[in-house]
Amino acid sequence: MVQGRKGERVRLYVRGTILGYKRSKSNQYPNTSMVQIEGVNTKEEVAWYAGKRLAYIYKAKVKKNGTHYRCIWGKVTRPHGNSGVVRTKFKSNLPPRSMGARVRVFMYPSNI
């Protein structure tokens, strides 16, 4: 989202989908969101992503800091279940309208 960048675009993040809040049948806990990371299908694969930073990017009508785009930062905390879904915590809870929306899973802090 850097204005005026002319170079080739590189994607240094993995795409993810926000599935919703951590929840049981009738109760939800909005401080933790669940994210499905693309290409990750097992609990063992999630281990690579533990601790990686996430960004939920959304647009707003009012310009802040010179841009319409805004971001909520978070991180992957732990796997959720056996099939590659991941629990995440964000600096401020994600808004309900983020369910089903795209999230960027970055490759840092790196451990390779």
Place this chain on the structure above:
Amino acid sequence: MPLDVTNRRPKTIATSKKGTSNKIKAKEAVPLKKQGEPRWYSADDVPRAIPSRKSHAKPTRLRSSITPGTVLIVLAGRFRGKRVVFLKQLASGLLLVTGPYKINGVPIRRLNQAYVIATSTKIDVSSVDVKSIDDKFFAKAKEAPKKKKDGEEFFEQKEEKKVISDARKKEQSRVDGALLPLIKKVPQLYHYLNAKFTLTNGVYPHAIKF
């Protein structure tokens, strides 16, 4: 702490009159000065400085995959996606890195380990001398103290172009001059460093062998 406070301790505590119980009696003949004990006590309570619990003794542990000459992928910052050559770890724990500048526009720079992926590509950089470059090399030049802002000066848009010091340019050309022939020896390495790293469809970092 006022220096003229007189806190003289009596040589001996005055003994009480006969017949009255006095616990102080037991403390007769208190010596005036013990070895190492301060002679004067301050009138006010002086808070003791808490010793710092930061351990500066051990430098940041360098990942075993990062050795001098390793090609690193920069994950964040201005040069994200670029592949750079690691030179050495500085005393501050940051990694000293260069593009080389001619290949991908990355100058001699410091990077944090956490924002870098080490690849298995390595070059032998033992012939490149980087002993003279340390954290002080990157210290910001102290600006002349700004005058008090007048009404006019305050609204003046300061057009300060970032000038790269000659010392930096000299070091850059020296280090890169030693590195470039080493890079050219390895087939395709020049173009490898020129290209940027990116994820594409179906490519997932947890499955990539870097």
